[in-house]
Every structure is written in C-alpha cells, then in structure tokens.
Amino acid sequence: MTRNLRHGRGGDCSSRAVLHLLACLLFFSLANAAAQEHGTSPPAASSSAKSQPHHSEAESGQQGGTSAELAKESREAAGEDETAEFKRSPSVKFLAKITGMSLEHAYWLGVLVNFAVVAGLIFWLAKKNLPAMFRSRTASIQNALEEARKTSQEAKRRLSNIEARLSKLDVEIGEMRWAAEQEAAAEEIRIKAAAEEDARKTVESAEQEIMAAAKLARRELKAYAADLAVSLAKKQIRVDAGTDQGLMRSFTEQLSANYPDGDRPKAGKG
Numbered sequence: 001m002t003r004n005l006r007h008g009r010g011g012d013c014s015s016r017a018v019l020h021l022l023a024c025l026l027f028f029s030l031a032n033a034a035a036q037e038h039g040t041s042p043p044a045a046s047s048s049a050k051s052q053p054h055h056s057e058a059e060s061g062q063q064g065g066t067s068a069e070l071a072k073e074s075r076e077a078a079g080e081d082e083t084a085e086f087k088r089s090p091s092v093k094f095l096a097k098i099t100g101m102s103l104e105h106a107y108w109l110g111v112l113v114n115f116a117v118v119a120g121l122i123f124w125l126a127k128k129n130l131p132a133m134f135r136s137r138t139a140s141i142q143n144a145l146e147e148a149r150k151t152s153q154e155a156k157r158r159l160s161n162i163e164a165r166l167s168k169l170d171v172e173i174g175e176m177r178w179a180a181e182q183e184a185a186a187e188e189i190r191i192k193a194a195a196e197e198d199a200r201k202t203v204e205s206a207e208q209e210i211m212a213a214a215k216l217a218r219r220e221l222k223a224y225a226a227d228l229a230v231s232l233a234k235k236q237i238r239v240d241a242g243t244d245q246g247l248m249r250s251f252t253e254q255l256s257a258n259y260p261d262g263d264r265p266k267a268g269k270g
Contacts (some may be wrong), residue, residue, distance in 0.1 A: 096106035 092103055092107050092110055096103050099106060099109065101109065
C-alpha cells in the first residue's frame with residue numbers, strides 16, 4: 001500500500017509539473033497576444049502625432065507636461081515598432097501569401113494557430129497522463145479505504161472483546177470472592193487445628209511434668225517416712241551391752257541348731 005501511495009504521489013507530482021508548465025506557456029502566449037493587440041491600437045494616434053508635431057508640442061507646452069507627453073509618445077512608438085516587427089516577420093508574410101490575407105489578418109491567424117497548438121498540446125498531454133493519474137489516485141484512495149476498513153474492523157473486534165470481558169467481570173469477581181472465602185475458611189480450620197494441637201501438646205507436657213513431680217514427691221516422702229521411722233525406732237528401742245551379748249548368744253545358738261554337723265554356709269553361695 002505504501003508503494004502504491006508513493007507511486008501515485010510521484011505520478012501526481014509529474015502530471016502537475018507538466019500541467020503547470022503548459023499553463024505557463026499558455027499564459028505567456030495570451031500575454032504576448034494581449035501585448036501585441038494593445039500595441040496595434042495606438043498607430044493612428046502616433047501617426048497623427050507625427051503629422052501634427054507642432055500642434056502637439058503647442059498643447060503640451062500649454063499644459064506644462066512636455067516631458068510626460070514625450071515619454072508617452074516614445075513608449076507608444078516603441079510599441080508600434082515592436083508590433084510592426086512581429087507583423088512583418090517572415091512567418092506572417094508566408095502565412096499571408098498562402099492564405100491571401102493582409103498582414104494584420106495573417107498575424108492574428110498566426111496568434112490563433114499558436115493558441116490552438118498550445119491548447120491541443122495541453123489537451124493531448126492531459127488526455128495521456130490524466131487517466132493514469134486518476135487511476136493511481138483511485139487505487140491509492142481504494143487502498144486507503146481498505147486499510148481504514150480493516151482498522152475499523154480490528155477496532156470493532158477489540159471493542160467487542162473488551163465488552164465481553166466487562167460482561168464477564170462480575171462472574172470473575174464472584175469466583176474470586178468465593179475462592180477467597182474458601183481459602184479463608186481452610187486457613188481458619190488449619191489455624192484452629194494447629195492451636196488445638198499446640199494445646200494438647202502443652203497439656204501432655206504439663207501432665208508429664210506433674211507426674212514426674214508427683215513421683216519425685218512420693219520418693220522423697222517415702223525416704224522421709226523411712227528416715228522418720230528409723231529415727232523413731234532408734235528412740236523407742238534402746239540396746240545396752242548386756243542385751244547386745246544376749247542377742248549374739250541367741251543368734252549363735254540358733255545358728256548351731258540349724259547346722260548341727262558343723263556345716264557352714266560357704267562364702268559366695270546363697
């Protein structure tokens with residue numbers, strides 16, 4: 001598409017340049033013809049000025065504009081000479097000879113022929129280049145319209161997608177809210193379970209510590225009771241030397257009675 005546009009623009013520029021050139025040629029031709037027509041009008045005045053020089057000088061002297069009048073007459077004389085030169089050119093004479101016209105009529109016929117040639121050239125160039133220029137311009141416009149149509153369709157498609165997403169936005173928000181609530185409930189359950197587990201472990205640890213403390217207290221209590229019982233027994237039972245000898249004698253007699261043959265329990269045997 002860019003190449004077509006560049007090509008169309010290049011063709012348009014070249015065609016426009018040709019048209020501008022032809023228009024300039026036509027303008028200069030028309031200007032030349034107008035100047036020549038303007039130059040043909042004052043011969044009578046200039047000839048009258050030449051036939052009556054003294055009368056013009058008297059009038060100009062009376063009006064006090066001698067210099068301005070002389071300048072005007074010089075310009076008119078120069079215009080007459082230039083027009084006369086064009087009218088007496090070989091081409092005008094040849095045209096007058098062929099057509100049998102006067103020099104002035106042949107001159108104007110040449111002007112018309114030149115104008116017709118320039119106009120025909122402009123028409124021929126326009127007929128040759130304008131269709132291609134219009135075709136390239138039409139193709140570029142069609143390509144631009146096609147590109148605009150594709151852009152419009154793409155914009156409509158994106159707009160429909162956005163509208164569809166906006167219509168589904170409430171559903172997505174509801175799903176997100178439900179998922180958040182489920183996650184929060186699961187997290188709450190997990191936190192409660194973890195708290196219960198921590199509480200159970202704390203209770204078990206406390207129970208174990210209490211049981212250990214109770215066992216230790218019972219052992220200490222038993223030891224204290226045993227010490228107390230021994231001390232009480234020592235206080236209640238008083239053994240003197242005679243009693244001690246009697247106990248030893250009784251023990252020896254009992255031992256002799258249990259082992260009459262003199263057998264003694266050997267050391268190391270139960």
